[in-house]
Structure formats: structure tokens, C-alpha cells
Amino acid sequence: MDVQKSIKQDVLLKKFTTFRIGGPADYFISVHSTDELKEALQYAQEHNLKTFVLGGGSNIVFSDEGFRGLVIKIEIKGIVCHDTENSDVMLEVGGGEVWDELVSFSVSRNLYGIENLSSIPGTVGATPVQNIGAYGVEVKDCIEWVEAIEIQTRNIKRFSRKECLFSYRDSFFKTACGRKYIIVKVGFRLKKEGVLNLSYVDVAHYFTQKKSPTLKRVREAIITIRGKKFPNLNEVGTAGSFFKNPILTQKEYKLLKEKFSDIPSYYNDATRVKVPLGFILEKLGWKGRTNNLVGTYKNQSLVVVSYKKATCKQLVSFISDIEKDVKNKTGIVIEREVTLVV
Ligand SMILES: Cc1cc2nc3c(=O)[nH]c(=O)nc-3n(C[C@H](O)[C@H](O)[C@H](O)COP(=O)(O)OP(=O)(O)OC[C@H]3O[C@@H](n4cnc5c(N)ncnc54)[C@H](O)[C@@H]3O)c2cc1C
Incomplete structure (x- = not known):
């Protein structure tokens, strides 16, 4: 990638966030691979630019003045599946994959674990940052490891689930130390034969009126319930x-x-x-x-x-x-x- 050519100037950030608020970034680049990310980071270092990492912009508000530096949008794609000895399936997923597309992919292959996290906007790489959660499930329950690039050295490090220090809407990646890393890939362990989590009142209630729960129906239930709870992103x-x-x-x-x-x-x-x-x-x-x-x-x-x-x-x-x-x-x-x- 020719970084110089790929970088755009004065890019309005409101277009990249679901809040639709925020002024211009001095510099903006989308990266599609770990190597491109490394090149962008090197460029920022050489030009003394502050960096900010952006996923789907669904948990961010930028200031009206925008961002003085380089905003790096993670578009690193790819899903690789491996069977494991104990019949679980490991998914290695690029940080720029759309989260809900991954949930849909897993459910369509009868893999259990993340179905209750259906319909949450954003990218896979951002899910460990705040340990996304909904309807009795947190993403930490299925994360095996997180691979991230250290901004300063551009070295890749693999963090075990324990090292991610997950807690309620929190993780190592929200700490001052963790913010020195950009997540490029996440390893998820999903189950071929799992147990459905219907512990949340709304979900349990949905199935008292409808057919018996299956993996696919739980995803449908969550999408229906959330559709009533959250506003339409096209309107507000x-x-x-x-x-x-x-x-x-x-x-x-x-x-x-x-x-x-x-x-x-x-x-x-x-x-x-x-x-x-x-x-x-x-x-x-x-x-x-x-x-x-x-x-x-x-x-x-x-x-x-x-x-x-x-x-x-x-x-x-x-x-x-x-x-x-x-x-x-x-x-x-x-x-x-x-x-x-x-
Ligand atoms: C309608 C709606 C409903 C939502 N419902 C839920 C919900 O039920 N549960 C829940 O937990 N959240 C929910 N969210 C919040 C949001 O969707 C999640 O936090 C999501 O994971 C953010 O992903 P993103 O890619 O949009 O991150 P962004 O908004 O782009 O970034 C969020 C933060 O993560 C950092 N970040 C992003 N990508 C990376 C990366 N690759 N490496 C390192 N840091 C990174 C950013 O710098 C920023 O600090 C909801 C949001 C909306 C708009």
C-alpha cells in the first residue's frame, strides 16, 4: 500500500459514527491487513501524528473540532474455522469483520455461544474492548485469545483470555496500557452442541408465546426484542x-x-x-x-x-x-x- 496515496485529509468523522456527531480528522486511512496497519503506524510515527483506532463507530463520540492526527479505520477481514479435539470449533476472525455478520455466520453453521449477542453493531476487533454483553451473555465467555499490534513497536502480541482482564463492559484494552494496542484478530471458541441461554426475562417471555427455542430462533428472538428496544439508526x-x-x-x-x-x-x-x-x-x-x-x-x-x-x-x-x-x-x-x- 502506498500510505501517502491512501491517506485522506479533512475527513468528516460524523459519517463514520452511529451518533453522527464529530468534526473532521486531519488524516484518515482504512487498513485491510496487518501489514497495511503497520505501514500506517510507521507513517504516523515518522510524521509525528497522534493516532486513533476506529471500528464501526458505534460506541464513540468525536468532538465538534474533530481529531488532530491520523484516524485508522480497521477493515481487516477473514474468518477461518478449525475443529478442535473436543468437538468445539475455533474461529479466527479479522478485527474488521462486522460483528453481527459473524453471529449470523456462526448460527447458520449451528455453532453455539454468541447468538444472544445478535444485532449489536460494530466490528469484531472492538468486541473485546468493552467485553460486549447482552441478554445474559458476555463475549468473554467465547473468546480464547486476542491478537493485537503494539502501536509503538508494531510487534504482534497474542493475549490469552486471562490476560485480557475482562469484566463488566471492561477489559485490559480500556486501560492506559491496553490503549497502546490495536486488535487485529480474535479467536473464538464456539460449541457444536451448546446450551441456549434463555435466562433473560424478555427472551424467556418470547418463547412462552412462540415455538420451542432453537439456536436460529434465539437469534430471531433477540433481533425482534432489540428492534423494539433500540431506535432506528437511520432515523436518529x-x-x-x-x-x-x-x-x-x-x-x-x-x-x-x-x-x-x-x-x-x-x-x-x-x-x-x-x-x-x-x-x-x-x-x-x-x-x-x-x-x-x-x-x-x-x-x-x-x-x-x-x-x-x-x-x-x-x-x-x-x-x-x-x-x-x-x-x-x-x-x-x-x-x-x-x-x-x-
Ligand atoms: C443501537 C446500539 C446498540 C448497542 N447495543 C449494545 C449491547 O447490547 N451491548 C454492548 O456491549 N454494546 C452495545 N452497543 C455498543 C457498541 O455496538 C459496541 O461497543 C461495539 O463493540 C463497538 O464496536 P465498533 O466497531 O463500532 O467500535 P468503535 O465505536 O469504532 O470503537 C469503540 C472503542 O473501541 C476502540 N476500538 C475499536 N476497534 C478497535 C480495535 N480493533 N483495536 C483496539 N481498539 C479498538 C475504539 O478506539 C474506541 O475506543 C450498541 C451500540 C448501538 C449503536
Whole structure:
């Protein structure tokens, strides 16, 4: 690849994010292989350019001023399947593959493990970053290893699942040290004969009314359920849930229960309790509220949405208001799930 020729200048970043917010990147390049990525990184180093790695842009908000440096969009494709001795199947998948296409591919081959993560936007390479999760499943449960390039040295390193330090919407790749790496390939271990996870109320409820669950039907169920929960990306901008669900100590949970006696909970362990922030926001009157060109979605207050011509400044002001209100009225400091590049 001739990097010089492939790099574009002054590229509007809003076109590359599902929030549709963000000014121009000074420089922008799409890379289709590990070698191209290495060349782009070398170019950035030689020209003293800051870099930012972009997947499908479904968990990012760029500032109105854009990005002063080189944005590298990962388009590294490829899916390779191997049978293993214990009848599991290993999939080695390029970081630029579209996540939901991988889920569809797996389900069509009767491979179990990631079907509950159907319909989540974005790329495969971004899935370990925040350990995507939905309907009782986290991607960490199927990840065997993650291969990444160290930005500074351009050496490739393979991280075991343990080294990825996965936790709720978090991993090593979100830490200061982890941000020095770009994920190029992910190894998934899927099952030929798996067990369906119908633990989530919505999913269980779907199958009380419909036919008995199969792998393909679970994928259909998730797509149907999500279709009602999330806004249409062609109509509004969003990055899905903007905040993480808070994990409280038992003492904090007791205090919250005094305020909202009907608050549901998901137990993490004996000492900590995860609570649905959407419920709290709804109680505090945030559901469907709009300010300027941003607001919360009418069906789910955890989902922040933007309308045409919304700015990052308006979004930041709106989410800061939510954060302050929750802190003042419940004492809970909420954490953002979406990456703000400002
Ligand atoms: C409608 C909607 C619904 C959603 N539902 C869910 C859900 O149910 N569960 C869930 O967990 N998430 C959900 N999300 C969030 C989002 O889809 C996921 O976080 C997804 O994995 C982001 O992928 P991406 O390729 O778009 O990443 P981007 O938005 O491009 O990037 C996200 C972050 O990852 C980094 N990154 C991206 N690619 C790489 C790479 N190859 N190497 C290193 N770092 C990288 C970026 O620098 C950035 O910090 C939803 C989003 C939307 C819009």
C-alpha cells in the first residue's frame, strides 16, 4: 500500500459514527491487513501524528473540532474455522469483520455461544474492548485469545483470555496500557452442541408465546426484542446504552431501596449488586426527555439519542446534567460506556 496515496485529509468523522456527531480528522486511512496497519503506524510515527483506532463507530463520540492526527479505520477481514479435539470449533476472525455478520455466520453453521449477542453493531476487533454483553451473555465467555499490534513497536502480541482482564463492559484494552494496542484478530471458541441461554426475562417471555427455542430462533428472538428496544439508526443517532449499570455495595443498595422500593437488581456476588440505571433514570423523569437536539430514547432512558445537526457540545452538556442529577438524588456516580474523543 502506498500510505501517502491512501491517506485522506479533512475527513468528516460524523459519517463514520452511529451518533453522527464529530468534526473532521486531519488524516484518515482504512487498513485491510496487518501489514497495511503497520505501514500506517510507521507513517504516523515518522510524521509525528497522534493516532486513533476506529471500528464501526458505534460506541464513540468525536468532538465538534474533530481529531488532530491520523484516524485508522480497521477493515481487516477473514474468518477461518478449525475443529478442535473436543468437538468445539475455533474461529479466527479479522478485527474488521462486522460483528453481527459473524453471529449470523456462526448460527447458520449451528455453532453455539454468541447468538444472544445478535444485532449489536460494530466490528469484531472492538468486541473485546468493552467485553460486549447482552441478554445474559458476555463475549468473554467465547473468546480464547486476542491478537493485537503494539502501536509503538508494531510487534504482534497474542493475549490469552486471562490476560485480557475482562469484566463488566471492561477489559485490559480500556486501560492506559491496553490503549497502546490495536486488535487485529480474535479467536473464538464456539460449541457444536451448546446450551441456549434463555435466562433473560424478555427472551424467556418470547418463547412462552412462540415455538420451542432453537439456536436460529434465539437469534430471531433477540433481533425482534432489540428492534423494539433500540431506535432506528437511520432515523436518529445513538451509541446504544450511554452509561453502565451501576454496581453497588449492599449498603448502597439498601439506601437506594429506601428511595425506590421496587427497584430490580442483578446480583453480582454476595457483597455487590448491579442495578438497572434505566429504571433509576425513568424514576428521576429522564425517560424520553429532550434538550436541544439530544435526548433519551422514549422506550429506554439509558439510550441517549441525537437528532440531525446535534453537536458534541450539546450532547456533553445533556449527559453531564444526567450525571449530576443522579449523583444529587441518589449519591451514585455513574460511569460512561461510550468513548468520548474530546
Ligand atoms: C443501537 C446500539 C446498540 C448497542 N447495543 C449494545 C449491547 O447490547 N451491548 C454492548 O456491549 N454494546 C452495545 N452497543 C455498543 C457498541 O455496538 C459496541 O461497543 C461495539 O463493540 C463497538 O464496536 P465498533 O466497531 O463500532 O467500535 P468503535 O465505536 O469504532 O470503537 C469503540 C472503542 O473501541 C476502540 N476500538 C475499536 N476497534 C478497535 C480495535 N480493533 N483495536 C483496539 N481498539 C479498538 C475504539 O478506539 C474506541 O475506543 C450498541 C451500540 C448501538 C449503536
